[in-house]
Amino acid sequence: MNPIVRNRQIVNGIVLVTATAATLFSLFWLVWILWTTVSQGAAAFAPSLFTKMTPPPGETGGLLNAFFGSAVMILLAVVIGTPIGVMAGTYLAEFSRGSRVAGVIRFINDILLSAPSIVIGLFVYELVVRQVGHFSGYAGGLALAIILLPVVVRTSDEALRLVPNQVREAALALGLPRWKVTTKVVYRAGSTAIITGILLAVARISGETAPLLFTALNNQYWTANLATPMANVPVVIFQYAMSPYDSWHALAWAGALVVTAFVLTLSIVVRLFFRQRTPR
Amino acid sequence: MLNILGRLRLSMLLAGACLAGAAHAAEITGAGSTFVYPILSKWSDDYNKMNGDRVNYQSIGSGGGIAQIKAATVDFGASDKPLPPEELAAAGLGQFPLVIGGVVPVVHLEGVKPGTMKFTGPVLADIYLGKIKNWNDPAIVQLNPGIKLPNSAITVVHRSDGSGTTFNWVHYLSQVSTDWKAKVGEGTSVQWPAGVGGKGNEGVAAYVNQIPNSIGYVEYAYVIQNKMDYAAVRNSAGKFVLPNAKTFQAAANTADWKNSKDFFLVMTNAPGPDAYPVTATTFAIMYKTPKNAARSAAAIKFFRWALDKGQAQAKALDYVALPPALVKQIETYMTAEIK
Amino acid sequence: MPAVDIETAAAVAGDRGTGAPTLRRRPVAGASTPPGDRLFGWLTASAAYFVLILLLGIAVSMAYGGRLAFETFGWQFITGRDWDAVARKFGAFIPIYGTLVSSAIAMLIAIPTSLGIAIFLAEVAPRWLRGPIGIAVELLAAIPSIIYGMWGLFVFAPVMAKYVEPWLNDHLGPLPILGPLFTGPPIGIGMLTAGIILGIMTIPFIASVMRDVFQAVPPTLRESAFALGATPWEVVRKVTLPYTSSAVVGATFLGLGRALGETMAVTFVLGNAHDFSKSLLMPGNSIAAAIANEFTEADSDIYLSSLIALGFVLFVVTFIVLALAKLMLVRIGRNAGTKG
Numbered sequence: 001m002n003p004i005v006r007n008r009q010i011v012n013g014i015v016l017v018t019a020t021a022a023t024l025f026s027l028f029w030l031v032w033i034l035w036t037t038v039s040q041g042a043a044a045f046a047p048s049l050f051t052k053m054t055p056p057p058g059e060t061g062g063l064l065n066a067f068f069g070s071a072v073m074i075l076l077a078v079v080i081g082t083p084i085g086v087m088a089g090t091y092l093a094e095f096s097r098g099s100r101v102a103g104v105i106r107f108i109n110d111i112l113l114s115a116p117s118i119v120i121g122l123f124v125y126e127l128v129v130r131q132v133g134h135f136s137g138y139a140g141g142l143a144l145a146i147i148l149l150p151v152v153v154r155t156s157d158e159a160l161r162l163v164p165n166q167v168r169e170a171a172l173a174l175g176l177p178r179w180k181v182t183t184k185v186v187y188r189a190g191s192t193a194i195i196t197g198i199l200l201a202v203a204r205i206s207g208e209t210a211p212l213l214f215t216a217l218n219n220q221y222w223t224a225n226l227a228t229p230m231a232n233v234p235v236v237i238f239q240y241a242m243s244p245y246d247s248w249h250a251l252a253w254a255g256a257l258v259v260t261a262f263v264l265t266l267s268i269v270v271r272l273f274f275r276q277r278t279p280r
Numbered sequence: 281m282l283n284i285l286g287r288l289r290l291s292m293l294l295a296g297a298c299l300a301g302a303a304h305a306a307e308i309t310g311a312g313s314t315f316v317y318p319i320l321s322k323w324s325d326d327y328n329k330m331n332g333d334r335v336n337y338q339s340i341g342s343g344g345g346i347a348q349i350k351a352a353t354v355d356f357g358a359s360d361k362p363l364p365p366e367e368l369a370a371a372g373l374g375q376f377p378l379v380i381g382g383v384v385p386v387v388h389l390e391g392v393k394p395g396t397m398k399f400t401g402p403v404l405a406d407i408y409l410g411k412i413k414n415w416n417d418p419a420i421v422q423l424n425p426g427i428k429l430p431n432s433a434i435t436v437v438h439r440s441d442g443s444g445t446t447f448n449w450v451h452y453l454s455q456v457s458t459d460w461k462a463k464v465g466e467g468t469s470v471q472w473p474a475g476v477g478g479k480g481n482e483g484v485a486a487y488v489n490q491i492p493n494s495i496g497y498v499e500y501a502y503v504i505q506n507k508m509d510y511a512a513v514r515n516s517a518g519k520f521v522l523p524n525a526k527t528f529q530a531a532a533n534t535a536d537w538k539n540s541k542d543f544f545l546v547m548t549n550a551p552g553p554d555a556y557p558v559t560a561t562t563f564a565i566m567y568k569t570p571k572n573a574a575r576s577a578a579a580i581k582f583f584r585w586a587l588d589k590g591q592a593q594a595k596a597l598d599y600v601a602l603p604p605a606l607v608k609q610i611e612t613y614m615t616a617e618i619k
Numbered sequence: 620m621p622a623v624d625i626e627t628a629a630a631v632a633g634d635r636g637t638g639a640p641t642l643r644r645r646p647v648a649g650a651s652t653p654p655g656d657r658l659f660g661w662l663t664a665s666a667a668y669f670v671l672i673l674l675l676g677i678a679v680s681m682a683y684g685g686r687l688a689f690e691t692f693g694w695q696f697i698t699g700r701d702w703d704a705v706a707r708k709f710g711a712f713i714p715i716y717g718t719l720v721s722s723a724i725a726m727l728i729a730i731p732t733s734l735g736i737a738i739f740l741a742e743v744a745p746r747w748l749r750g751p752i753g754i755a756v757e758l759l760a761a762i763p764s765i766i767y768g769m770w771g772l773f774v775f776a777p778v779m780a781k782y783v784e785p786w787l788n789d790h791l792g793p794l795p796i797l798g799p800l801f802t803g804p805p806i807g808i809g810m811l812t813a814g815i816i817l818g819i820m821t822i823p824f825i826a827s828v829m830r831d832v833f834q835a836v837p838p839t840l841r842e843s844a845f846a847l848g849a850t851p852w853e854v855v856r857k858v859t860l861p862y863t864s865s866a867v868v869g870a871t872f873l874g875l876g877r878a879l880g881e882t883m884a885v886t887f888v889l890g891n892a893h894d895f896s897k898s899l900l901m902p903g904n905s906i907a908a909a910i911a912n913e914f915t916e917a918d919s920d921i922y923l924s925s926l927i928a929l930g931f932v933l934f935v936v937t938f939i940v941l942a943l944a945k946l947m948l949v950r951i952g953r954n955a956g957t958k959g
Contacts, residue, residue, distance in 0.1 A: 012850035016743050022735025023744075023752060026826070029819045030759050036770050056322035057597060087666030095660055096667070105667050108674045110941055111934070114876035115677065116907045118914070119930045123677045126684075133571075134353050135309065146673065153670055179659030207763020210882050210911060217311065218338045220321055221328070229309055229336055234765060239339055241769055242480040243318060244505040245597075256766050267761040271754050343916030435804055440891030440902075442704070442916025465705035468916040476806055476902045477891040479912065483772060490777050491806050 034260070041257025044250035049258070053222055054236055057245040063255050065222040069137065069231035070206070072224070073216060076141030077148050077205055082198055085152025089194075092153070093160035094182055106157070112150040120146050121211035129215060137223075137230035140216025147208060148201040155197025159190040192273070199270045203263045209234035233259055305332035306578035312345015312358035313444050314480070315499055316562045319379055320358070322593050323586045335582050342444035342562075343468050349373065349565050355575050357565040360444020361468060365541045374568045374617045376543050376610045377561040378583070380532050380600040382500045383449050384523040384558070386508040388488050389415065390430065397511035398423045398520050401456030401549070401557065404513070407495060408436055408453060409460060410474030415493060430493065437487045437496035440477025442469035448560040449497045452548035456557075497558075500528070501598040515557040516549050527556035528600040535559075537606050543613070569619050580614055587611070678934050685928025687921055696928060702893035702909075704918075709925035711932055713893045717810065717903035718936070721885065722878040724814025724899070729821040729878075730871055736822070737829035741859070742851040753830060760823035768887035771816050776888055779815075780807030784900055787811075803900035811899040813889040817881055821874040828870035832863040865950045872944030876937055882907040906933045 048062045055061025088105070096102035124143040129135055163186050171181040187194070212218075217229035218236060233255050240252035310320070317339035324335040340348070342359040349357030350371055363375060385404060387397055403419050406412040412419055415429045439446045447468045454461040464470050478484040481498045485506050488496040500523055503510045512520040521527045534552030535545060547559045564583060570576035587610060591601035602610070652660075688696055688709060699710015736756055740749050784805035791801040803809075836859050844854045860867070890902020891912050906929050917923040 008850055008853065012852040015738070015852040015855075019735040019738035020743055022732045023739040023756075026732055026736060026756055026759065026819070026822050027752075030755060032774075033762060033766065033770050036774050037766060056325045057318045059325075084666045084669060087663045088670050091660075091663035091667035095663055102667075105671050107941065107945060108671050110873075110876075110945075111937055112670065112674045112677075114873075114880050114937055114941070115674075116880035116882050116910070116930070116933060118882050118907065118911050119677065119681065119933070122684075122914070122927070122930070123680055126680060129353055130351060149670065149673070153667075177653040178656045179653075180655070182659065203761055207765060209765050213340060217309070217336075217340070219336045220324055220338075221334045221336060223307075228307060229338070234763070235338075237765060237769075239317065242314070242482040244481065244485075244499070244502040245318065246505070248318075252769075256763075256769065259763055260761075260766055263761045263763060264758055267758060268754060271757070341915030343918050344914075346918065347915075433804065435806060440886075440889075441912040467705045468918060469704050469913055471701065471703040471705070471893055475892075476808060478808075479772070479887050479891070483887070486772060486776075487806070487808070490780055491804075494806075 034264075037253065037257050037260050040250075040253035041255075044247075044254035045257060049251075049254055054220055054231065054251075055247075057243065058247055060247075061251070063233060063236060063251065063258075065219065065231040066233045066236045066255065067258070068222065068224075069216070069219065070233045072226070073137055073141040073144055073212075073230060073232060074202060074205060076138065076226070077144035078198065078202065080142065081145035081148040081201070082152055085149050085198075085201075086156045086194060088149075088153045089156030089160060090182060092157040094186065106154075109150045109153050112146075113154065116210075117147055117208050118210035121214045124211070125214040134227075135215065135217035135229040137216055137226035137228065140212050140230055140232065141226070143211040143215045144205045144208065147205050147211060151201035151204055152194075152197055155200065156190070156194045159193030159197065160186060162193065163189040196270050196273070199266055203266045203270075206263050206266075207234055207259055209238050213238075305334060306575055308333065308335045308356070308575050308579045308582065309354045310335065310337040310345075310356040310358060310564075310579070311340045311348050311354045312565075313342045313360050313562045314339040315342075315360055315381060315444060315560075316358050316378060318501070319590075319594055319597050319599050322597060323582070323590050326590075326593065327582055327585060333578055333582065335579070341442065341468075342447070343442055346565065349567075352567070352571060355566070355570070355572065355579050358562055359565060360560055360562050361447045362542075362544045362546065362561075362563050363565065365544055368542050368544075368565075372568055373565055374542065374613070375563045375565045376583075376613055377602060377606065378564050378586070379594055380528050380547075380559060380561055380602060382523045382528045382556055382559045382600075383445055383452075383497050384500055384503050385495060385497050385511045385513065386485075386488050386503060387511055388492055388494045388509065390492065392427060392509055394507075394509045395512065395522050396424075396427060397509070398514070399511050400514040401452065405453040405457030405460040407434060408438070408472075408474065409457075409463065410436070411459075432493045435491050435494040436472075436475030437484050437491070437494050438472050438475050438477055439469075439481075439484060440479050443480075444468060444560070444562070445481060445497070445499055446470070448546065448548060448558060451546050452558045455549045504598045513557050515553075515555050516551055517553040517555070519553050521554060521556050523556050523558075525595070525600045527554055528559045529603060531555035531557070531559035532561070532600070532606060533603050537609060543610075566618055568617055573619060576618070580618060584611065584614065678931070681927055681931040681934060685924055685931045687924035688928035691921060692925075696925070697932070700893075700895055702904075704913075704922050707919060707921050709921070711906070711925075711929055713895055714904045714906045714909045714929060715932065715936070716895070717889065718879055718905040718907070718933070720899075720903065721810050721814045721817055721889065721905055722875055724811065725817035725821050725878045726871060726875055728815060728818030729825050729874055732818075732822050733826035733829050733870075733874075734867075736826040737833050738852075738855055740830050741833045742855065753827070756826050757823045759819060764820070764881060764883040767816055767820060767884035771812065771884060771888040775816065776807035776812055778807075779812050780805050784811075787900070799897045800899050803896070803898035805900065806902075808888045808890045809898075809900050809902045810889070813885050813903075813905070814899070816884050816888060817878045820881060820884060821878050824877055825870050825874040828873070829863075829867055832866040832870075833859055836862050865947045868947040869944045872940055872947065876940050876944070879937055879940065880907055880933065882911045886911050906930075906936075 052062035053065045092102050121143050124139055128139040167189055171185045212232050212235050216232055219229045219231040237252045237255045240248040320337040328334055342361055345357035345359045348354045415434055416431045450466045450470055454466045478487040481502045484496045485498050485502045488494050510523055512522045514520050530552055531547050531550040534555050535547045535550045549557050587607050594601050696711055698712055700712045701708045701710050787801040792798050840858050841854055844858045885905050886908040889908050891904050892902040910926050910929055914926050917926055
């Protein structure tokens with residue numbers, strides 16, 4: 001074989017092997033972290049985790065109040081953040097084409113996307129908690145909504161821009177007003193991708209600790225009153241993990257396991273769902 | 281996905297059901313010191329089972345507790361660092377001790393058994409200043425004639441986050457070392473001249489356990505739970521004392537509470553032959569005339585119960601109960617000062 | 620309201636070829652915009668402006684909260700190395716340096732790995748394996764950051780201390796120039812550990828964008844290169860990478876933005892030391908970690924203000940990084956016309 005060709009083949013081989021190694025390298029971390037969570041969390045993983053409240057040290061208990069509080073605040077964040085996010089995405093994709101303002105808003109949105117979550121927690125603390133005079137579930141939900149918002153804006157903007165023009169043109173040709181075209185036709189075409197975006201945003205906020213500590217605080221007890229401090233999983237994990245007691249450590253890992261499993265399941269389901277409906 | 285939506289809907293239903301059935305027990309919110317979080321959570325649980333009141337205490341750090349009570353976002357704050365009477369008066373606050381604990385030096389040295397190492401305050405200060413760099417430094421060897429110390433560098437471990445534990449530790453070092461006082465000083469977080477920082481007591485304990493030839497300082501409960509190698513410290517009476525319930529209580533007994541307005545007293549370097557020198561107290565801080573009198577009164581009732589009946593639980597979690605004389609003084613204070 | 624009129628200039632740099640209509644509805648005399656349209660347009664526009672105002676609100680409140688620190692220390696706040704709560708003297712040089720260095724380590728790990736993953740998915744993996752591997756890599760982004768932190772503290776740091784760092788000490792320590800970076804006590808926490816964890820966390824962000832743009836390369840280009848006898852690596856190097864270069868750079872900047880602001884994972888393993896050290900094995904600090912670690916215990920106004928000012932500095936750093944990323948992404952629209 002020609003030595004030049006052989007050299008090229010060798011270089012090619014080295015690169016492809018390295019690329020494969022890089023992929024294995026990243027999967028190695030995934031497996032390691034998941035293994036740690038599963039093996040540590042399995043110890044306290046029992047039905048009581050979902051039926052009992054957070055216990056004092058040394059006693060058996062669960063995280064029911066924390067799971068519930070997290071679910072409520074995440075739901076609140078979705079209820080607040082989704083309409084605004086989808087609307088803003090609609091404006092960017094449908095109504096502001098080519099305007100400079102749209103460029104600025106997209107840019108600002110991307111900064112918001114990578115703003116550290118503790119900063120957002122502080123913002124809501126000053127804006128809500130200080131003004132009202134107490135920690136509350138709705139302050140927590142609001143902080144999560146601000147973290148969720150830019151994700152929804154970005155994904156719905158992208159989703160709507162992927163809807164082919166012909167769809168809009170056909171609907172407009174039928175004499176529909178613009179708003180009906182958007183809500184009845186374009187949204188329908190982009191719905192899967194928008195829902196994907198919302199669920200990814202939910203995945204993102206489920207593990208957030210920093211913005212909740214100074215807004216929702218946490219609660220040792222079950223509460224459904226949004227005007228009081230509310231229990232939530234990430235803060236419980238944090239507090240229990242930093243305590244001296246083994247029973248609390250075990251609960252912290254079990255909570256971590258549930259959060260990770262929830263987020264991972266959500267991500268996988270969303271991706272499978274999304275891939276199925278929209279061929280690349 | 282349907283599943284998730286279904287679950288959320290179910291939670292909403294549950295929420296509605298619960299709102300309807302909520303009892304009219306008092307809901308008290310407190311926040312602050314991480315040190316008292318376990319015992320307050322235990323007391324709260326027992327108290328709740330007894331009379332239905334719900335005391336929700338969350339550990340956000342002593343500084344956070346002070347900031348939140350000043351902002352009136354909580355019914356009581358808890359801090360490992362007492363506020364001076366002037367500061368309390370300016371904000372209309374009162375404070376009293378809740379429970380005693382200690383900050384303990386821990387070492388990780390091959391072949392050294394728990395409780396055998398001995399330190400003096402100045403030696404600890406010099407280690408944390410980075411002046412004593414090696415375990416076979418004459419200053420350490422002289423204090424520990426029976427122990428074979430390795431010729432290896434000391435890795436100093438301190439807290440990475442601001443904390444009341446740090447406050448008590450450096451407060452002690454400032455009292456016994458003029459050098460420390462001049463160069464570093466005291467506070468909840470200081471500019472450490474040497475070493476590495478672990479997050480929380482748990483982080484420091486993890487590092488001391490992981491790093492050979494290291495020294496750190498943690499709350500007593502972490503020493504017991506993690507079975508760490510603690511050391512004796514020489515107190516102001518010149519005696520080497522080990523950290524335990526007895527020596528902590530001795531410090532609380534000999535500390536001069538009687539003459540401390542608003543219990544403004546840090547117990548470090550307390551007099552008395554048996555007093556452990558880095559004994560610490562956590563203080564509850566409350567408004568003297570609170571916005572919400574009902575909740576504040578319920579909180580006071582809870583604290584009275586805890587000081588009176590909560591000793592056994594405290595002991596089980598490696599805390600030390602306040603001496604009876606001090607409890608009496610606190611009860612008088614609560615009656616007189618806090619509405 | 621002009622926004623309601625569908626004034627759409629298609630094919631603006633950076634926009635996709637598909638998407639909104641190229642219709643132009645000129646205001647015709649007598650035919651005004653339907654009220655529903657006006658309302659809907661107004662609604663969406665106000666939502667979009669709300670996002671704008673929200674960020675400005677956060678940035679302004681940070682700047683306002685930090686003004687005491689900026690007034691007191693001036694430029695010293697950026698360049699000063701002291702962070703002394705007792706003496707009430709604050710300079711953010713160490714956290715800024717730590718943020719940049721740990722993020723740089725993260726990029727050194729994440730960029731080559733992501734490139735490798737993208738090449739693997741494009742040129743090596745059989746078709747049936749691409750989907751699952753792609754999802755698995757993206758799952759790294761789904762793990763909550765507190766779990767990275769706990770894993771880092773309890774599992775990864777001991778491994779670093781026991782195996783990796785002594786090896787670095789022995790083998791890289793004696794080298795000239797590079798040596799000082801890798802000498803120091805093998806304690807498991809510090810810049811290197813934090814950087815590695817940040818790197819793992821950023822891989823999915825960069826890798827997924829790279830994979831997407833690699834797939835966007837027109838097949839005809841690749842096929843012609845293959846027809847000329849190019850090896851897969853040569854196709855990547857000579858066709859795919861030049862074609863997608865700006866998007867690849869943009870993706871790394873987005874990943875960098877994420878690394879700069881990461882809080883929880885870093886707080887556990889960085890060590891929060893306000894000392895300057897050349898060694899990557901020594902503990903350092905980062906802006907986000909300093910805020911998270913110290914905010915709860917800040918006991919003086921100037922201390923609190925300095926921490927909030929740190930938050931503002933992070934905004935500025937993120938702003939600059941993202942602006943660079945956007946410039947790169949816009950250039951692609953001009954140069955190659957792939958997805959931006």
